[in-house]
Amino acid sequence: MLRLHELTMRFGALNAVDGVSLSVGEGERRALIGPNGAGKSTLFAMIAGALRPSGGTIEFDGQDVTGLPEHRRARRGIARTFQHSSLFAGLSCAENVALAVRARRGLGMRAWLGSGRNMDIKREVTGYLDLMELSEERPAGALSHGEARRLEVAMALAQQPRLLLLDEPAAGMSSAESARFAELIQNLDTTLLIVEHDLDVVFAVASHVTVLASGKVIADGSPAEIKASAEVERVYLGTAKEIWC
Amino acid sequence: MLTVEALTSGYGQGQVLHEAAMELPPGKAVAVLGRNGVGKTTFVHTLMGLVKPWSGSIRLGDDELAGLDTRQIARHGVRIVPQGRRVYRSLTVEETLAISSGPGEWTIERVYELFPSLAARRGHRGDQLSGGEQEMLAIGRALLGNPRLLLLDEPSEGLAPLVVEELGRALSSLEGMSIILVEQNLHLAVAVADEVRCMVKGSFVYQATTAEFRRDPAAAKEYLGVGS
Amino acid sequence: ATQSAADDSTIKVGAIVSQTGVYSALGDDMETAMKLYLEGHGNKLGGKQAELIVADDAGNPETGQQKAKQLTLENKVDVITGLIASPVAVAVAKEAGAQKTPVVIANAGADALGGPGVFRVSYTNYMHGYAAGKYAVEAYGKEGAVLMGADYSAGTETLKGFEDGYTKAGGAKPIKQILTPFGKTQNFQPYLSQIPSEAKFLYTFYAGGEAITFAKNFKQFGYDSKIKLLTCQNITDEDVLQAIGADAEGITSVGLYSPALDNPENAAFVSMWKAKTGKNPSVVALQSWDAMQLIDKAAAAGGSLSDALAKVGEIKSPRGTFTLDADKHNPVQNWYARTYEGGVNKVVATIPPDPAS
Amino acid sequence: MSLLVTAFDGIAFGCLLFVLAVGLTMIFGLLDVLNLAHGALYMAGGYLAFLVIGEVPTSLAVFIGVALLAVVAGLVLGGGLSVAIRPLTRRGHLDQALLTMGLAILLSEFLLQVADRGFHSLAAPRGLDGSIAGSYPAYRVAVIVAGLAIAGATFWIFERTRAGALVRAAVDDPEMLAASGVNVRRIRLSVVLAGCALATLAGVLGGPLLNLRAGLDTEVLVLALIVIVVGGLASIRGAALGALLIGQVQTLGVALVPELAAYLLFAVMAAVLLWRPAGLFGRAT
Amino acid sequence: MRGGDARMSRLTRRLAFAAALVLLAAMPYMLDAYRLDLLAGGLAYGLMAASLAFLVGHGGLPSLGHAAFLGVGAYAAGLTAKHVTPNVALQLLVAIAAGVLFALLTGWFAVRTRGFFFLMFTLAIGEIAVQAATRSTRVTGGDNGLADIPPTGLDVVTFYWWALAVVAVGFGVLVLLRDGPLGRSIAGARENEARMAALGYHVTGVRLAAVVIAGAVCAAGGALVEQKDTFVAPTHLEIGVSVLLLIMVLLGGRQTLIGPLIAGVGLIVLRSVTSTALGELWLLVEGALFVICVYLLPNGLLGRRRAQAA
């Protein structure tokens, strides 16, 4: 469903993403791991449409979307979370999620909605907030870090995307929350691309792992294959391997 | 060395810390654990003066810190690695480190040794760094102050496992620096800290040495909600 | 207005001037002159106790119009005067007309102003330029004129008047007209540099701050040695002369007044003004003085003030005697060519009124 | 030939604009405080000189003395501004704008009360009041020299020294900077003082060029604002480039397309912003 | 319980609004012609200030060129009166249409800039509009203004009621739009553009919608200003007027719409009173007022920072 071909992003002399080709099938749950600065977030930004690639193409659902603006991609069903929580700080948690719900339902530019529809939206919003254990009224700007991370995820889920890009969703979540979270996304039936340094989450969720280093794919395979790779151990896992594997 | 007694604080009308208390011997590291939103960040921010204490006392050596402003607290030898990194976005790595360094054993070179990827990005501005690189910069910035007391608020967030490991080694090897380490990464917390505190609803409800904590899965289950 | 006719013992004059804003320097002169007139005449106009109510237009027509409403509806003034900037005068004249209160314009020069209920003791921009045009033919020759001025109605109307006065007196069509953005020009060099080399002389219109900058630039960039200059009266008016300093020396302008005019009214006016302010009176001061004089005379005649204002006839002004024309109530007056020398605008020629303007 | 003079004059004008605008860019671009009293400060410098030396030419020494006096006045006013603005540092530009607009009205109306509402001007000092070769005012050459010197000094301080990095850090995250033990207040104060002193200095420098009158504060403020947006708020370099560009627009530009002169200044600004929405040297945030 | 409170206060708000409307409608029985005229002008400015608050406070788009919409509305209404029809309602519609058109035309470019740069860009639009109005002498009468607009034929009292009705409806429309989905989207674009795009919103479009709404309502206010005086000049479009509107917004509190409306009426009336009483010193007093207000009313007259519930 997603196909990257020779995708490249240059920042000045730096090739942050360097000719990445990758394809993700429908319903697949793919993890993207790699050292800091490997280019994972940059890759996400390009897939979502926030960054224009310096080279290469992005195909979604068999169509080339490389030149498509970000909001059009979102409407086709690509949603993402941000590594640095990117919320509507002055608005309540409920309104944060409601913006996502209305966008999905194509109601964002309506001048006015009847109270029936409004109730409907409200009910849906409450559902997502409960799922992530958030209260409705508090402004997003007053959340603790971990709570903000959860709202981040709630909004992406509310988009009900066909392709969900999660950039370190569990970072900042406490262990209890991230365990629950892993369980939650295991049961989602969307196609998933997840960047995460918390390997508990990665190996609980992923059906397939791609390893990026210095902008290039250095390994690609099943979780078991990745755990076994000496190269991955050397550049990324270190002795952490012993703890998790 | 650090004695916190009956510390309360919060935001506006909302109280977050309820009579939090802790003692930290010189040169020791204590890990502060707890679920999201219990008040860990508020606790370290209050120590740093970024959130004003409502009541209670914070003694560092012979000095009372409660009521001082952030700069004065910093001058008493306290540094923080804040949650969410908060690097200076318009300064390059090099500039950030330059304006943060004071006399002491931590030098810019040592920071670069600890985090080689920072050295490779020395000309990048703060907002041109990856998340993990920003975290490294924030840690380097704090270390360069050569603090007596170092407050780390989830420093492992966003760092690759290999780097977390290095960080753990580095923190363990710091001589004479007292450390308060807020962490979600239990492996790191346990590797670095001498003692463990768990926070629930703004107070510390559990205190143990790291060795005791390792042998006490019930505590982890009760206060942190982790199953294993 | 009609209501106040009941109260015969006092006459209320509403003066709409700029107490704040870019024209407030002129507003100060206006207020001072009007008060000076009243002081000198026992606080009476036409034998009645006079009350002067000054209102600030802040240079803005909307505010001016609002003040006109206030003066007519609340204060029930018998006449409105003052009025520095033309847009304010246009708006105020409109409002006063609706309230049937006569207006005596003490400065604004817009050509369109004047008519029933609206009287003007200053000038029209067109006349101002026209007189200069006529003079230029004699003194500067019949060809090679270049016009330069601020690009707003006062500027373009004055320049148009000049062109007509000049060509009707036998001059050739000016070879170039240079317009500079009004109120935004801090530097005239780029415009001065556009003067064609075949030009014989330059006629300009600038007032206030722009007059200072223009005069200084003209001299300091050496144009005084390249081309002859004739200006409107505002460039060497008393309110800017001090600021221009030595660079004003030798500038010839055409205006309706000079403190150096030799007549008894002027002698009295200048000495009174000097005693009050220590300076020579500006044109605006003179016009404001005459506005009061006109009202004084009309009030003395009795009856409806509007009608009386139209019938005042000759006014003995420090500028010399003048009358208002019957149709638009604009002044029919002499103009003077003045050269600034040794601290005063010396009158070098008198240009009689021209019925064609 | 005359276009060359015009272009040269554009440099002189640009140098004055730089001295006028650089203080604004420091306080706004570097400190994130929108100081709409900047024009009134310029005016204060000019009126102070007018009140002390009047409108007749003085010796160069006296003129420089008065300029220094204006700098002192700028420091004093800057101290006041810094006290006034302190409670608003985190309240956003619009609140700062309202406050500084109020202060600007108070200051400029006060000046007009003390002097008078008339039109005034400063004379260039003796020795510089003549023209070079009878066709270019000597004083404008002096303005170029002064402008370049000030540009060099501010550039060096803000972009090449530790002090400059500290200032930028104080904008990015003052709390974290304080948590490194730095006295953020003192940094902010120095920047405000320097910015204000440059404004009053510009008032003296520009006195012989722009004259003094009611409404001057707004006029120069708008010019300064245009300079800093065109250059981008990021840097001294931006202010310098913006000033030189606007200087040329106002001279060479209006000479080349006089028909568009009335639109040119604002049209150029709009065009620059369409091309680079954060100014020439600015970066989007 | 919280929800109950919110509903209660909403009800009180509506009651207060209705009461104020009744009181205002009764003003012709209490005020003389001049004061009524002044109040009508104040209401028109209040509506324009509210429209600017929609843009600045709600949309996060600080405009310094809002007077251009006033001017567009005023000229459109004035020219319609002069050349087409004496019907004030038709003039108003034409003014609103002109406001929308002008908003689309200029907003299209303006919304590509942000924050302070938006402020300066709109300043440029405003200045260019002033120049255009000044220079189209044949149509606009140039800098001396469009003086020959025929009278509306309404007496002071009738005109006041007309103005009050327009202001009430215009303000109601602003409030409804703010609280509807589009209004929420505009708030979202103010808070976080990157996220809005990621959610599938066309951020530029949302921002443009904010400009159009504010522009249309402001143009309606401009039409009232023209109809009141049957006069309009380029000075109506000047920076000074834009600044005045912005000050009304800040004094009233930019988080609300009603605050700027009240501040608009208040400032117009206050200016008239102080300048009558104090002469040239009124400006000093106004400057002092701004300074005092910044300190004493950190969020403006009626501004409370409140989060919006879904």
Ligand SMILES: Nc1ncnc2c1ncn2[C@@H]1O[C@H](COP(=O)(O)OP(=O)(O)OP(=O)(O)O)[C@@H](O)[C@H]1O
């Ligand atoms: N705007 C930018 N300008 C210049 N360099 C950039 C920019 N954004 C990112 N980079 C650089 O590109 C590289 C890749 O960054 P990216 O954020 O994609 O890394 P990442 O794999 O997500 O790392 P992490 O795990 O630390 O989040 C980094 O070295 C970073 O410094």
Ligand SMILES: Nc1ncnc2c1ncn2[C@@H]1O[C@H](COP(=O)(O)OP(=O)(O)OP(=O)(O)O)[C@@H](O)[C@H]1O
């Ligand atoms: N700026 C703020 N204003 C109001 N409330 C706040 C603010 N910051 C935090 N809070 C609230 O205070 C409580 C404690 O927050 P704090 O950030 O200290 O939690 P934490 O333990 O650090 O959580 P996390 O693990 O998510 O980082 C939370 O309920 C949070 O919502």
Ligand SMILES: CC(C)C[C@H](N)C(=O)O
């Ligand atoms: C102040 C003057 C220059 C005003 C000008 N006479 C006008 O008619 O607007």
Ligand SMILES: [Mg+2]
């Ligand atoms: Mg990343």
Ligand SMILES: [Mg+2]
């Ligand atoms: Mg925290």
